[in-house]
Amino acid sequence: MEYLxxxxxxxxxxxxxxITFRIMGKREIGELGLFDLVVFLMIAELVAISIEELEEPIMYIILPIIILIFLQIILAKLSLRFKKIRFFFDGRASLFISKGKINLKELKRQKYNLDDLMMQARQKEVRTLSEIDYAVLETDGTLSVFKKSDQNKKVYPLAIIQDGEIMLDNLKGAKISKLWVLKELEKRNICLKDVFYGYLEKNNLKIIKRKDLL
Known part of the structure; x- marks a missing residue:
C-alpha cells in the first residue's frame, strides 16, 4: 500500500x-532570476517532503506551493511595472569590459576575478581578452561577449533609456552624460516618458517610442 x-x-x-511551471511562465533554467530559483527550490523541497512523509496530507504541501505561485506571479507583474522591484530581485547587468578596457571596480563589486572572466570568455571562443570590445555580466549570471571584429561593434550593448527612464549606471561606460541624452531628446521634440528603449549606435542615440510598439 505504501508503494502505491x-x-x-x-x-x-x-x-x-x-502545470505550475506553465502558469509561472516559460523560462530556461539558465535564465532564472534569484527569486525564481528560490521558488523552484522551495517547491522541489516541499514535493520531496510529501513523498517521504506519507502520513502528511497532500493539501499541506499543495497549499504552500499555491501561495508561492501567486507570490511569484504578483512579483513578476510588479517587476514589469516597477523597475526598482525588478532591479531588487533580478539585479542589473554589469559592464566588465568597455571599449576593450577592463573595469576592475565592477569585477570586484561582483566578486569576480580574472580567472572567472577568462573562463567565461573561453567558453565564448575568445582566446585573449584583447579580442573583446564589450563584455557584460547578465542578470542570470552568464557573460555576453562582443568582439572587436563584430560588424555591430559600434552599438553600445547596454540600454541608455529604458521604460522612460535614463539608465544612469550605463552612461559612464558609454562616456556620455544625462544632459547629453536630454538635449538629444529635446532636439527631436521627444518626451522622455514616451521612450520605451534607447540605445547608442555610432555615438548617435537611437530611440524606440512606446507608440511604435505592437
Missing part, C-alpha cells in the same frame, strides 16, 4: 509541477 501511495504522489506531482 509513493507512486500516486510521484505521478500527481509530476503533472501538478508541470
Amino acid at each position: 501511495q509513493i507512486a500516486f504522489r510521484t505521478i500527481f506531482y509530476y503533472f501538478f509541477i508541470n
